[in-house]
Amino acid sequence: MAVVRRLGSAIIRGSPHIHLEILIAILTRIATARVAPLFTRFLDGAIHRSNVVAPDVGLWIEFVVILSILAAIAPSSPSSSHDLYTSTVFFQSVRGSNRFTRVCHVIATQAMRWLATSVCLIEIAGFELGYRAAAMASAMARRVANVVARSRISSFYPLHKAIAAPKSGPWEQQLRHLNIHEYQGADLMSKYGVNVPKGAVVSSRKEISTVLEKEFPDNEELVVKSQILAGGRGLGTFKNGLKGGVHIVKRDKVEEIAGKMLGQILVTKQTGPEGKPVNKVFICEKLQLVNEMYFAIALDRASAGPVIIACSKGGTSIEDLAEKYPDMIIKVPINIHKGITDADAEKVVNGLNLKCADKNDSMQQVKHLYDLFCKSDCTLVEINPLAETADGKLVAADAKLNFDDNASFRQQEIFALRDQSQEDAREVAAAAADLNYIGLDGEIGCMVNGAGLAMATMDIIKLHGGSPANFLDVGGNASENQVIEAFKILTSDKKVKAILVNIFGGIMKCNVIASGIVNAAKTVSLKVPLIVRLEGTNVDLGKRILKESKMNLIAADDLDDAAEKAVAALA
Incomplete structure (x- = not known):
């Protein structure tokens, strides 16, 4: 405790030259001996929403010292990569984002200030006043733990392992979730056994006749869909005057409509007035739909795992569905360790209230979608509408897929699909830097x-x-x-x-x-x-x-x- 007091006094005096090797040695000793067990109990309580009361103010102070300094000892020069790793691996041991890490840095830095104040007050003004300051430091630390608890944590590095970790280079700051086009999503879903409409993508007008002859020789009506990374295409307007980014047209009108879309700017309620360029058009078969539903898989903080959201109504935004049909929306949390069970899939299918599709086949489609979500490191799989066709199939008629950028190293094929023409050029340049x-x-x-x-x-x-x-x-x-x-x-x-x-x-x-x-x-x-x-x-x-x-x-x-x-x- 005396070492901690001296360290706190150095911090509050603003000493900028605390020797990092000595500091790390101190932290290692404290962490391995006393703080790691306290930290484990503290976070366990935070995750389960129980009140955690420190049995000893000294342990609390030591805990906040560790937390704060790990957040604060980023490198003073590019060569100090070991110190950077020390300060970040603790936070990045959770399955979270660098934005989350930065929030923790802000909170923990404030906690460090209160801690330093409390240590000096204990020395100068006695225990009671110092304890109050330490309590404020504890409250700041609890905020860190609560943020951690809401961030889908599955495991943590022990503190002594984080401190003794090997050297590592700088870590990427920018956080993004990859979004891919509809035609790319359809291709990926089909690889996982999900039923999708037959379709082909074109990027120029001269490709259209070849695609029609090869892919749709007998189709009299087709769906022509502009490809942009934004919703509301159907109600959008092109800057050349064409209304709507999705059209159902006769075969002889496909080339005309697609030609008016390609190379043009589509403005929707999600793009803003500047709109987005349409560089590709997706030509799909027209399905005979008898029922439209909503289906999504997202990450749920409350259950610390994936959750399937389903509604027997679909074809419009989930916000509108939640307002009009709140009782029809079901949520099925999935145990990340067990995976999706037959009971989970059956609950989802029952919530969809199918009219003609086979129940067992539909349950299998739900499992395929969950398999896609997990194996592709998705943060969102949204199918709207998930439709029943006249021949009794469950089909993902339109889909939106997002992916976790933290998994880009193992999803290189998917991340190669990124379309930077759909992103803000300034944000792309910022990410590169x-x-x-x-x-x-x-x-x-x-x-x-x-x-x-x-x-x-x-x-x-x-x-x-x-x-x-x-x-x-x-x-x-x-x-x-x-x-x-x-x-x-x-x-x-x-x-x-x-x-x-x-x-x-x-x-x-x-x-x-x-x-x-x-x-x-x-x-x-x-x-x-x-x-x-x-x-x-x-x-x-x-x-x-x-x-x-x-x-x-x-x-x-x-x-x-x-x-x-x-x-x-x-x-």
Whole structure:
């Protein structure tokens, strides 16, 4: 406990040079001896929603020390990859996302501050006051555990294994869930034995006649579907005036309608006014449907596993179905360890209220869809409509599939299907540079380190009457090149009228950001006002670099001042 107190005193004094090897040795000793068992009991209680009361405030303080420092000791240089691994493998041992990790970092950092305060208060003002501060640290730690508990955890690394882990390189920051086109999803589902309509995809008008002759020699009516990664195609409008992205047409009209779709921009309620390009068209057989239903498999936090959602009504959005027919929607949680059972499949089929399809065959189709979900590392399989045909088959008439990007290393064939033409070019560039970027509709471009600070920056811009143009988090380990790429992304947005850089240097050093800003100004043509607020590690060096660069920028003292100046710069 004395070691922990000295460590806490060093933290609250703001000592930036705690020797990492000594720190890791201390953590290893504490974790293996006392904290790991406490941590296990704590998370077990959090997962089962029971109240966990620490039997000893000393153990609580040790627990928060471990949690906080593991979240805080990211590398001070690119060579410190061991320390980065130490600080992240603990969180990434759960089946979660890097965004989740970043949330834990924010919460745990605050917990560390309360912990340090409590340790010093115990030393200075006595146990009672220190215990109150420690209780606040415990509450912050409990928030971490509750986030963990809601994130579908199946296992954890013991703390001592995380600390003693081998060296590893930097970890990818950007989180995405792969979305594929309908024709790609149909092909994948058919490989798992799921019934899908017969179809063929074309990317040019000259291919259509060949496809019709080869694939649909006897079909008098066909369905022509534009392929974009957005919903609401049927009610969408092309910018060339064509109404609807899905048409049922006579055979002799297929080439005409498909030709009007290819190479055009389709605008739907999900694409926004800019729309999305239609580079491919899916030509399908027209099915004689006698019943349309809704079916989906998603990940459920409450049951910590997959859940099948089904409704005997379909063909429209699940939101509308939930509003109109809430009693018809059933949810069947699946035990991730046992897999889907006959009883599970039967419950789903009964909920679909089939009219003519064979029950046993339908149960098999449900199992095939679950098999696809698990083996392809899906985060969502949505079939709408799941339809019964006149010949008694259950068919996935239309489907949406999303995949977990964490599984890209073992689903390389699926991830090769990614269509970047359907994604925001800025977000694609950000992902390539390991930056977290989300484009918005405002006029003030933001470059911030840390997700929490980025959201706070956007909020305070709004408070002062402005509107943020983006969410851009450079993270805690950004290099000068990443800062340059961030500026390229910001300046490529024609809506951006001012750029606000808000850096609170802890792990991220202010001088690195400053050097990146100076080099970015040499690389890109900066034609809008630049407002910079730097605080934290190496802030004086960072400010000196900016001053010596002779750049035309607006310096800000704090976040409020920065936001106010950014909004004023728009005038």
